[in-house]
Amino acid sequence: MVDRVSKEKRSKIMSAIKSKNTKPELALANALSEEGLNFSLQYGKEKIDIAFPEQKIAIFVDGCFWHGCPMHSHTPKSNKSYWVPKLEKNKERDLAKNNRLWQEGWKILRFWEHEINNLEIIVKKILNELNEMKKGR
Numbered sequence: 001m002v003d004r005v006s007k008e009k010r011s012k013i014m015s016a017i018k019s020k021n022t023k024p025e026l027a028l029a030n031a032l033s034e035e036g037l038n039f040s041l042q043y044g045k046e047k048i049d050i051a052f053p054e055q056k057i058a059i060f061v062d063g064c065f066w067h068g069c070p071m072h073s074h075t076p077k078s079n080k081s082y083w084v085p086k087l088e089k090n091k092e093r094d095l096a097k098n099n100r101l102w103q104e105g106w107k108i109l110r111f112w113e114h115e116i117n118n119l120e121i122i123v124k125k126i127l128n129e130l131n132e133m134k135k136g137r
């Protein structure tokens with residue numbers, strides 16, 4: 001059972017996380033378009049965060065909390081029976097998505113939300129991947 005205070009507190013935390021969650025991938029998308037790259041957001045049935053359909057490169061930015069980042073994720077102490085399976089399911093869903101995309105020939109790059117702080121490094125990595133794909137042809 002959850003008392004009222006912790007319920008309120010939790011929904012506050014949740015909305016903070018949610019609003020945070022949408023930002024990192026958009027920050028990355030902005031940086032990529034500044035490089036003059038063309039990509040699609042929320043692409044295809046797998047809803048790839050940032051997709052380069054021609055090169056078949058799929059980029060995901062995973063929220064530290066929801067996707068279980070080893071540095072920042074911790075299971076909330078209250079209501080464990082609710083959170084543990086929920087977060088486990090998220091991880092399973094990520095893996096299943098990876099597998100489906102792999103099978104369709106996509107190269108998958110996943111970044112943690114906290115890595116977006118080093119936007120330059122990530123942009124460089126993505127540019128490298130795109131160059132590699134070009135060379136391969």
Ligand SMILES: [Zn+2]
Pocket residue numbers: 064069070071072073112113114115
């Ligand atoms: Zn993290």
